[in-house]
Amino acid sequence: MNFPPITNKYICDIPVYEPGRPIEEVARELGLKPQTIIKLASNENALGPSPKALAAMHKALTTAHLYPDGGGFYLRQALAKKLGVSPNNIILGCGSNEIIEFLYHAFVGPGDEVIVGDRSFVIYSIMAKMFDAKCIEVPFKGHTHDLQAMREAITPKTKLVFIANPNNPTGTRVSNAELDRFIRSLPSHVIVVLDEAYVEFLDDPPPSIEYAMKHNVVVLRTFSKIVGLAGLRIGYGIAQKECIALLQKVRQPFNVNAIAQAGALAALDDTSHIRRTKVMTRRGLAYLEKEFKRLKLEFVPSCANFVLVKVGAGDRIFHALQRHGVIVRPMRGYKMSDWLRVTVGLPEENRRFIGALRAELRGK
Numbered sequence: 001m002n003f004p005p006i007t008n009k010y011i012c013d014i015p016v017y018e019p020g021r022p023i024e025e026v027a028r029e030l031g032l033k034p035q036t037i038i039k040l041a042s043n044e045n046a047l048g049p050s051p052k053a054l055a056a057m058h059k060a061l062t063t064a065h066l067y068p069d070g071g072g073f074y075l076r077q078a079l080a081k082k083l084g085v086s087p088n089n090i091i092l093g094c095g096s097n098e099i100i101e102f103l104y105h106a107f108v109g110p111g112d113e114v115i116v117g118d119r120s121f122v123i124y125s126i127m128a129k130m131f132d133a134k135c136i137e138v139p140f141k142g143h144t145h146d147l148q149a150m151r152e153a154i155t156p157k158t159k160l161v162f163i164a165n166p167n168n169p170t171g172t173r174v175s176n177a178e179l180d181r182f183i184r185s186l187p188s189h190v191i192v193v194l195d196e197a198y199v200e201f202l203d204d205p206p207p208s209i210e211y212a213m214k215h216n217v218v219v220l221r222t223f224s225k226i227v228g229l230a231g232l233r234i235g236y237g238i239a240q241k242e243c244i245a246l247l248q249k250v251r252q253p254f255n256v257n258a259i260a261q262a263g264a265l266a267a268l269d270d271t272s273h274i275r276r277t278k279v280m281t282r283r284g285l286a287y288l289e290k291e292f293k294r295l296k297l298e299f300v301p302s303c304a305n306f307v308l309v310k311v312g313a314g315d316r317i318f319h320a321l322q323r324h325g326v327i328v329r330p331m332r333g334y335k336m337s338d339w340l341r342v343t344v345g346l347p348e349e350n351r352r353f354i355g356a357l358r359a360e361l362r363g364k
Contacts, residue, residue, distance in 0.1 A: 010132040017126055020329050026322050040343040040353055041329040043168065043198075043306045045228030047280060047346075049263070050273040053229060056266035057259050068258035075265045079236060082268060083209050088241045091248060092256045096197060096220040096235030097123060103160060103218065104131045105250035107191060113157040117145045119170055119334055121195065124162045133159075143300045143308070144172040147182040154190060161186075164195040166202065169334055169341045171302030176206045183211050191216045191243075197235075198304035200226040200274065201281060212238045223260075225305060226274055227267035232260035281305045284344035291354045295361060306343045314338050317360055324356035 004012060020041030027034040076087040083090075093099040100123060108114060110132035116124040118137040128135035134157075138150045145163055154161070163182075166173045174182075183192060192211075196219055199205050211217040222235035234256055237247065267273070288307050292299045298310040311317045314337050318330040331339040342353060 008132075010129060014126060014129045015122075017123060018333060021322075021327050023327065026325075026327055030323060032325055037325040037327065038345060038349045038352060039327045040345050040349065041327045041341075042230070043225060043304070043341075043343045044230050045225060045277055045305070046284075046344065046349065047228060047273065047277055049228040049231075050267040050270040052270040052273070053227060053263035053267040056262045060259050060262035064258065066258070068254050068256065068261055070254050072256055072261055075261050076236075078265055078268055083238065085209060085213065085238060086241065089213070089238055089244060091237045091239075091244050091251065092261075093235050093237065093251075094255050095224065095233040096195065096222045096237070098233075098255065099218075099220055099235060099237040099247070100124070100127055100193070100195075102237075102247040102250050103191070103193060104128075104133075106246045107159045108133045111157065112159045113155060115150055115153050115158060115161045117150070117163070117167070119143065119167070119336070120145070120162060120164045121168050122333060140170070142172075143170045145174050147174055147178050151182060151185055154187065156189070158190050160191050160193055162193045162195060164197070165206070166198040166303040168197065168304070169306070169329070169331060169336075170300050170308055171304045171306055172300060173202065173303045176204065179206050183215055183217060186216065188216065191218060193218050193220060195220045197222045197225055201278060201304050209238060213240060216243075218243060223264045223267060226277055227264075227270060228273070228277070229260070229263055229267060232257075232263055234260040234264050277305075280346070281344050284347070284350050287347070287350055288342065288344065288354070295358060306341055308336075308339055308341050310339050311357070311361070312338055314340050317357070320360045321353070321356050324352075324359070326353050326356045328353070 023034050023037045023039050026037055072092040076090045079090050080087045104127050108131050112133045113136055114128045114133055115136045117140050119140045125135040136153050138146060138153050194208050208219045212219045219238040224230035285302055285307060292309055300308040314330045315332060321328055329341040331341060
């Protein structure tokens with residue numbers, strides 16, 4: 001059957017999101033043993049999942065024949081208590097990505113406008129194409145969201161404004177004062193989406209929950225990063241009750257599985273794992289940035305668990321590093337073809353990456 005003639009025309013032009021390459025794929029392609037490969041491509045937690053989450057998930061497997069709690073009652077209760085809000089202010093998603101889709105379903109239609117930074121998470125613009133909306137990409141200023149320019153880009157057609165803070169892939173943040181001025185200046189027809197996948201790595205996070213309770217703000221968070229549950233695909237959104245009620249209308253039944261709910265609930269209390277992750281990340285960033293200086297490479301100081309480094313021919317170095325058994329992330333898709341994004345790994349993984357990078361830069 002010839003499908004294009006009956007396909008929505010705007011769907012044909014949507015780019016496919018390219019995730020970091022999995023270890024197994026690189027091993028097959030290059031004839032390497034999977035256990036010899038390190039992956040520093042997808043901003044995953046090098047310490048692995050929360051031990052408390054692992055124990056809870058093992059227990060939950062015994063009832064895997066039952067459907068999950070469709071409303072995520074216990075997890076939403078626990079999150080509400082932790083954040084000082086009502087459970088009705090929280091929605092769960094199959095990763096925070098799914099909640100981005102909920103927002104488009106609820107608020108964006110053909111011809112509407114969405115504003116994003118031109119170096120922010122590419123899913124925002126891909127989703128706009130899925131809903132036949134116009135995505136306004138505002139240039140970054142110094143590798144960071146230019147909130148003044150984003151404010152000036154707002155029109156009567158604007159529905160959503162996405163701010164990833166800290167931002168992926170640059171690892172930068174906007175200051176709390178800048179964010180406060182921006183949010184307080186917005187017209188009532190605009191919703192600001194604060195994507196805070198990496199917020200737990202900040203010592204002085206913005207008062208995002210307060211914004212969500214008082215303004216047209218939706219906060220997105222995830223269990224993928226700080227507690228190491230990326231493979232479970234579970235995240236959550238925080239907003240005013242009226243907004244959450246609308247998002248619940250477009251949520252599929254049982255969108256978050258029972259194993260993920262059990263793991264996330266246990267991980268909330270795993271303060272030891274969170275503390276170890278932050279210590280590992282800060283030490284790893286310090287090491288990588290010190291080595292980049294030694295190699296005379298430009299990099300962007302990071303507030304998250306990854307760092308952006310300018311290596312010249314990004315794709316060439318990316319492929320060369322794979323032959324060393326090191327997977328990083330090229331930035332061609334973000335119009336930064338000279339750059340690589342590198343996740344902070346365990347100390348030995350960081351050293352191995354730097355060794356491989358040094359060898360390739362010297363042409364060995």
